[in-house]
Amino acid sequence: MAKVISIDEIQDGMINLEPIVNRYGQTLLAKGVVLTEQHAMILRTWNIRTIRVNSDEQESDVELNDEIRQLILNKINKRLEWSPRNPIENNMIEMAVLHFSNELSSSQQE
Amino acid sequence: MDLLKKIISKADEFPTLPTIYQTLSDVLANPRSTAADVAEVISEDQSAASKVLKAGNSPIYGFHGRISTVSQAIVFIGFEEVRNLIIAMGIIDIFRSVKENSLLNPVDIWKHSIAVGTITRIIGKHLGASNLENYFLAGILHDIGKLLFLKFIPDEYAKVVNYAIDNNVSAREAENEILGVNHIVAGEILAEKWKLPPTLKDAIRYHTIGKSDNANNSLVGSVHIANIAASLLSFGQAGDDIVQIPNQDIWKLLELPDDFWTTNYHNILVDYESAITIFLLK
Numbered sequence: 001m002a003k004v005i006s007i008d009e010i011q012d013g014m015i016n017l018e019p020i021v022n023r024y025g026q027t028l029l030a031k032g033v034v035l036t037e038q039h040a041m042i043l044r045t046w047n048i049r050t051i052r053v054n055s056d057e058q059e060s061d062v063e064l065n066d067e068i069r070q071l072i073l074n075k076i077n078k079r080l081e082w083s084p085r086n087p088i089e090n091n092m093i094e095m096a097v098l099h100f101s102n103e104l105s106s107s108q109q110e
Numbered sequence: 111m112d113l114l115k116k117i118i119s120k121a122d123e124f125p126t127l128p129t130i131y132q133t134l135s136d137v138l139a140n141p142r143s144t145a146a147d148v149a150e151v152i153s154e155d156q157s158a159a160s161k162v163l164k165a166g167n168s169p170i171y172g173f174h175g176r177i178s179t180v181s182q183a184i185v186f187i188g189f190e191e192v193r194n195l196i197i198a199m200g201i202i203d204i205f206r207s208v209k210e211n212s213l214l215n216p217v218d219i220w221k222h223s224i225a226v227g228t229i230t231r232i233i234g235k236h237l238g239a240s241n242l243e244n245y246f247l248a249g250i251l252h253d254i255g256k257l258l259f260l261k262f263i264p265d266e267y268a269k270v271v272n273y274a275i276d277n278n279v280s281a282r283e284a285e286n287e288i289l290g291v292n293h294i295v296a297g298e299i300l301a302e303k304w305k306l307p308p309t310l311k312d313a314i315r316y317h318t319i320g321k322s323d324n325a326n327n328s329l330v331g332s333v334h335i336a337n338i339a340a341s342l343l344s345f346g347q348a349g350d351d352i353v354q355i356p357n358q359d360i361w362k363l364l365e366l367p368d369d370f371w372t373t374n375y376h377n378i379l380v381d382y383e384s385a386i387t388i389f390l391l392k
């Protein structure tokens with residue numbers, strides 16, 4: 001499965017799962033590249049701090065299926081006194097869904 | 111209002127900022143001071159020096175182990191930023207001894223405040239703010255009034271937290287109801303005592319509504335939004351369990367892109383976790 005790590009944690013042999021572009025839109029690293037320490041150096045130069053890589057950890061069953069997503073949303077909505085009114089508020093809630101589902105999958109792996 | 115009087119009457123017992131802050135402010139106010147002078151002051155305080163190095167090398171600043179001396183930290187991350195890091199550490203240390211009650215642990219308030227600080231800073235960075243160094247500190251300080259309550263009226267404050275959670279209201283509403291005074295007023299008293307600059311006072315005063323009547327709108331607005339994001343993510347705990355509604359005017363003011371949060375989520379997580387390690391572990 002995929003995980004996002006700090007570029008300091010890059011280890012030889014990890015696989016980059018997303019194309020990485022610099023601020024001018026030039027591709028620095030293509031998807032699927034096998035990473036080395038040198039790649040970390042390039043990313044550091046461009047002030048890119050995190051990278052999505054493959055993970056050896058066992059595939060989690062908590063792929064965000066609709067049911068789990070709804071459970072997480074219900075939990076969030078209980079604490080919300082309001083409903084999102086615009087795209088950025090929706091995106092904020094989306095971040096929280098992402099966060100709690102990540103927490104859920106890491107707690108299941110333990 | 112009796113409680114407010116009680117708190118004001120204890121003003122003399124208020125913790126003062128660490129002396130290193132005053133010394134640093136003096137050195138920084140002198141136009142002839144060099145990075146070496148500032149480094150000397152910081153290096154005299156072992157704990158401050160090591161935290162400055164840790165912070166400088168953390169993902170928050172992105173120098174990844176290239177900073178090995180205090181002088182380098184000053185050159186790389188700047189005088190003001192280093193000074194604010196030291197203030198943040200000093201303030202966190204002052205309240206470290208506050209006793210916890212069964213519902214609210216000061217460490218959780220700090221986790222919340224550190225989250226607000228890191229998110230505020232990430233917003234400020236996106237905005238290209240020129241006074242970026244104040245963004246983190248403003249977030250750290252916004253709830254300082256709550257720590258004052260915990261320090262001086264811990265039993266009454268336990269009732270506040272109880273009330274907020276039972277009735278599903280904000281800490282501020284519960285404080286008004288139970289204490290007749292809220293953490294914003296208490297925070298302002300401390301800001302006054304510490305002679306904090308107007309930007310930081312505004313962050314304390316206006317973080318719940320997100321507005322201010324002067325030029326610090328972006329910073330205050332960023333704290334307002336970061337405060338909501340930090341509660342939404344349940345980073346730490348701030349005495350209630352509700353997520354406030356964002357002030358719509360602030361979205362217009364900040365003009366963040368629609369995908370700001372999902373784009374920045376991993377930076378928020380990485381910065382938050384490293385800031386927790388730097389500031390909360392002795």
